[in-house]
Amino acid sequence: MTAEKPxxxxxxxxxxxxxxxxxxxxxxxxxxxxxxxxxxxEYPFTRGIxxxxxxxxxxxxxxxxxxxxxxxxxNRFKFLIDNxxxxxxxxxxxxxxxxLDSDDPAAEGEVxxxxxxxxxxxxxxxxxxxxxxxxxxxxxxINGSAxxxxxMYLAMAEKxxxxxxxxxxxxxxxxxxxxxxxxxxxxxxxxxxxxxADTVEYCAKHAPKYSPVSVCGYHIRDSGADPVxxxxxAFNIACAYIDSALARGLDIDEFAGRLSFNFNxxxxxxxxxxxxxxxxxxxxxxxxxxxxxxxxxSMGLRMIAGGGGGGLTFEQPENNIVRTAYxxxxxxxxxxxxxxxxxxxxxxxxxxxYSARISLRTMQILIEEMGxxxxxxxxAGSYYVETLTNQMRQxxxxxxxxxxxxxxxxxxxxxxxxxxxxxxxxxxMAKKLESGEFRKVGFNCYRVEEEEKQVEFHPYxxxxxxxxxxxxxxxxxxxxxxxxxxxxxxxxADARAEVNVMPAIMEAVKTYATVGEITKTLVNVxxxxxxPIRF
Amino acid sequence: xxQSDRKIRVLIAKPGLDGHDHGAKVVVRAxxxxxxxVIYTGLRQxxxxxxxxxxxxxxxxxxxxxxxxxxxxxxRKLAVLMxxxxxxxxxxxxxxxxxxxxxxxxxxxxxxxxxxxxxxxxDIASFIRENVR
Numbered sequence: 002m003t004a005e006k007p008x009x010x011x012x013x014x015x016x017x018x019x020x021x022x023x024x025x026x027x028x029x030x031x032x033x034x035x036x037x038x039x040x041x042x043e044y045p046f047t048r049g050i051x052x053x054x055x056x057x058x059x060x061x062x063x064x065x066x067x068x069x070x071x072x073x074x075x076n077r078f079k080f081l082i083d084n085x086x087x088x089x090x091x092x093x094x095x096x097x098x099x100x101l102d103s104d105d106p107a108a109e110g111e112v113x114x115x116x117x118x119x120x121x122x123x124x125x126x127x128x129x130x131x132x133x134x135x136x137x138x139x140x141x142x143i144n145g146s147a148x149x150x151x152x153m154y155l156a157m158a159e160k161x162x163x164x165x166x167x168x169x170x171x172x173x174x175x176x177x178x179x180x181x182x183x184x185x186x187x188x189x190x191x192x193x194x195x196x197x198a199d200t201v202e203y204c205a206k207h208a209p210k211y212s213p214v215s216v217c218g219y220h221i222r223d224s225g226a227d228p229v230x231x232x233x234x235a236f237n238i239a240c241a242y243i244d245s246a247l248a249r250g251l252d253i254d255e256f257a258g259r260l261s262f263n264f265n266x267x268x269x270x271x272x273x274x275x276x277x278x279x280x281x282x283x284x285x286x287x288x289x290x291x292x293x294x295x296x297x298x299s300m301g302l303r304m305i306a307g308g309g310g311g312g313l314t315f316e317q318p319e320n321n322i323v324r325t326a327y328x329x330x331x332x333x334x335x336x337x338x339x340x341x342x343x344x345x346x347x348x349x350x351x352x353x354x355y356s357a358r359i360s361l362r363t364m365q366i367l368i369e370e371m372g373x374x375x376x377x378x379x380x381a382g383s384y385y386v387e388t389l390t391n392q393m394r395q396x397x398x399x400x401x402x403x404x405x406x407x408x409x410x411x412x413x414x415x416x417x418x419x420x421x422x423x424x425x426x427x428x429x430m431a432k433k434l435e436s437g438e439f440r441k442v443g444f445n446c447y448r449v450e451e452e453e454k455q456v457e458f459h460p461y462x463x464x465x466x467x468x469x470x471x472x473x474x475x476x477x478x479x480x481x482x483x484x485x486x487x488x489x490x491x492x493x494a495d496a497r498a499e500v501n502v503m504p505a506i507m508e509a510v511k512t513y514a515t516v517g518e519i520t521k522t523l524v525n526v527x528x529x530x531x532x533p534i535r536f
Numbered sequence: 537x538x539q540s541d542r543k544i545r546v547l548i549a550k551p552g553l554d555g556h557d558h559g560a561k562v563v564v565r566a567x568x569x570x571x572x573x574v575i576y577t578g579l580r581q582x583x584x585x586x587x588x589x590x591x592x593x594x595x596x597x598x599x600x601x602x603x604x605x606x607x608x609x610x611x612r613k614l615a616v617l618m619x620x621x622x623x624x625x626x627x628x629x630x631x632x633x634x635x636x637x638x639x640x641x642x643x644x645x646x647x648x649x650x651x652x653x654x655x656x657x658x659d660i661a662s663f664i665r666e667n668v669r
Contacts, residue, residue: 095552095553095554095604096553098553099553101553107553107582108553109609110552110606110609110610111552111553111604111606114604114605114606115554115604115605179555182555182556182557182558183555183556184554184555184556184557184579184580185555186555223556223558224556224557224558225558225562311558314654315652315653315654316654349633349635350605350635424557424558424561424562424565425565427558427561427562428561428562428565428566431562431566431657432657435656435657435658444654458635458637461605532578532579534576534578536561536564536565536568536576
């Protein structure tokens with residue numbers, strides 16, 4: 002019998018790299034060798050940004066949370082802290098995210114729906130009451146209205162007696178990715194970048210431990226980008242922010258060490274781990290070669306990972322518990338600083354206390370039982386992972402260069418080119434999912450006859466909006482209107498004079514000016530973004 | 537078949553303040569590939585804007601893409617506007633993150649087709665072809 006050898010099916014990962022059935026040392030050498038591996042805590046940081054990583058301190062556990070009014074959210078924060086969570090990650094409702102007051106007609110039906118509602122400093126005070134802001138660092142998932150929310154957070158901390166020059170915390174404040182995915186933009190592209198630079202400059206001078214920007218590949222990936230595009234576009238965006246901060250006369254070492262990143266985690270385990278290892282080395286190289294920092298910490302890729310709602314399925318939701326456990330494993334193997342693990346019901350609704358606790362326990366099991374916090378970068382030296390790390394890094398460089406050759410990320414976002422690339426990629430993936438070419442358990446294989454879903458929906462309480470508007474009106478009634486008007490006038494004057502508006506916004510939030518009032522003042526000067534519709 | 541040479545015109549709108557447009561844009565591409573003429577509104581559409589776009593573009597189908605939970609109040613308002621603006625006979629469909637308990641309510645409001653997460657492109661396309669008036 003001369004039967005042909007059965008041919009193995011071809012495997013190509015999402016980044017377009019063909020995966021071999023076996024890897025050896027030859028593959029590592031052929032893909033670029035071992036030069037970029039190095040040691041953790043040292044350039045090029047491929048193995049991690051700290052020498053001992055989780056052995057010294059496990060990742061910060063920072064579940065995304067917030068809904069209803071600030072009191073509801075304060076209760077959830079305390080529940081999470083009581084269950085061992087070590088950081089907070091604040092979800093704002095959509096009106097707060099795009100600079101509308103709760104009583105704005107456009108906010109109807111949206112107040113407190115997908116996050117907590119914040120109109121004034123008074124809300125920030127309630128949300129964090131009884132929480133020690135030195136022990137628990139707070140990350141604000143806020144972009145369009147980030148100048149206002151950062152100011153409210155710092156003002157709240159100052160009022161409680163914290164020294165803001167020592168205060169740690171993070172704001173997402175990555176507006177360029179909002180134009181690509183997620184969509185909570187307010188101002189035109191150039192003005193938006195100017196405001197990011199204002200926050201970077203203000204924090205460098207007044208709150209140097211605070212991370213004013215967390216550059217997000219996350220939402221670009223969730224909008225359909227592949228893992229290479231996710232990292233490449235995020236780095237293009239980070240460079241745009243760095244360039245605008247340097248143009249203010251800041252020194253790279255004054256702020257680069259406080260830049261952080263937010264990345265997605267769903268997908269193939271090895272591809273994801275290689276993605277992060279590749280990205281750390283690439284980012285260090287970019288900062289070193291383009292910006293010549295003196296401090297090594299300016300080159301470290303500090304990141305949050307663990308979210309990956311885009312990888313969860315609506316079908317058979319319990320399978321998502323398993324998926325998120327793997328996401329946590331991937332994040333830990335990838336050396337993330339912070340994990341915000343998605344909850345299994347996130348394809349449906351705001352996580353319940355029950356599902357949020359399962360996510361927390363998932364991370365705690367990895368630390369306490371599975372040994373993920375025992376040694377640094379445990380997959381290093383694997384022929385497969387090192388080869389893939391080299392290949393992913395090369396692909397990221399190519400994707401970044403392509404953006405630069407086309408005129409740069411700012412131009413391409415303003416024109417809608419990046420958005421069109423991402424949605425085209427999303428459509429390709431959707432077609433592969435429909436055809437079954439790309440497998441998704443419960444969706445295109447191993448389906449079961451749909452039974453009544455077991456997921457408990459987070460109820461939207463319409464009366465929360467009424468209560469929030471009442472409390473906004475009460476704040477308006479007791480504040481000094483003349484003071485508010487003067488503060489708003491100063492914001493407008495500073496914006497027209499093209500100086501940093503953060504000091505004026507800080508002053509305004511302390512008079513209990515609302516997010517809507519401050520945003521309208523800025524819109525008077527900058528105008529509003531108009532979305533390019535391009536396919 | 538009463539189809540003329542004219543392509544079926546579909547409006548895809550992203551209602552409310554939510555900016556997650558992955559689903560909307562993917563459906564736009566799928567419907568274009570399936571031979572429809574598609575007009576996409578972009579984000580942050582109010583019921584008034586959707587209604588005005590539908591009238592102006594003379595569409596046969598009004599499609600909404602909703603992710604963040606505000607579909608019921610939005611559709612209630614749009615239903616009234618559609619009636620007042622002579623759009624009552626248009627095919628009205630919605631897709632996205634739509635909890636099962638809301639489906640009956642959406643039908644009561646006047647939605648003809650409901651395509652929750654996981655719906656197939658081909659099913660959306662054939663639903664439109666079979667039901668458009």
